[in-house]
Amino acid sequence: MSAIGTAGTAARYTLGSIRVLNGALGLIAPTVIIRRFGDQHPESNAAAIYGLRLFGARTIVLGADLFLLRNRELDGALRSAILIHGSDTATVLALRRNKQLSPERARPLALISGLNTVLAITAYLGRRRSRP
Numbered sequence: 232m233s234a235i236g237t238a239g240t241a242a243r244y245t246l247g248s249i250r251v252l253n254g255a256l257g258l259i260a261p262t263v264i265i266r267r268f269g270d271q272h273p274e275s276n277a278a279a280i281y282g283l284r285l286f287g288a289r290t291i292v293l294g295a296d297l298f299l300l301r302n303r304e305l306d307g308a309l310r311s312a313i314l315i316h317g318s319d320t321a322t323v324l325a326l327r328r329n330k331q332l333s334p335e336r337a338r339p340l341a342l343i344s345g346l347n348t349v350l351a352i353t354a355y356l357g358r359r360r361s362r363p
Contacts, residue, residue, distance in 0.1 A: 242357060246347060
């Protein structure tokens with residue numbers, strides 16, 4: 232495998248791991264995430280708990296796809312990853328621009344989402360360029 236293919240594979244597995252871990256956190260301990268957004272009483276925010284558990288289950292499946300899928304299905308998952316993480320990054324930046332997130336809360340979210348976007352692009356390009 233070429234260096235580009237190796238980097239793409241490493242990015243794919245890293246992004247898959249991040250997705251599985253974040254998804255598990257959302258599914259099992261949503262109040263941890265809610266607290267990071269500044270809610271001092273996350274256990275009373277039923278809508279956020281519900282949403283994070285839904286998000287968590289789906290994120291685990293999306294993460295597992297990056298480990299398990301092959302061929303055309305993997306190509307589709309990698310294309311979708313760019314859209315998913317790019318939109319996450321754009322959302323954080325828009326929330327900050329509209330002053331709906333403080334700089335202290337926006338910075339780490341933008342860094343995490345941006346890193347995920349870079350991993351998704353790297354995984355996609357690595358796979359695309361390493362195919363015969």
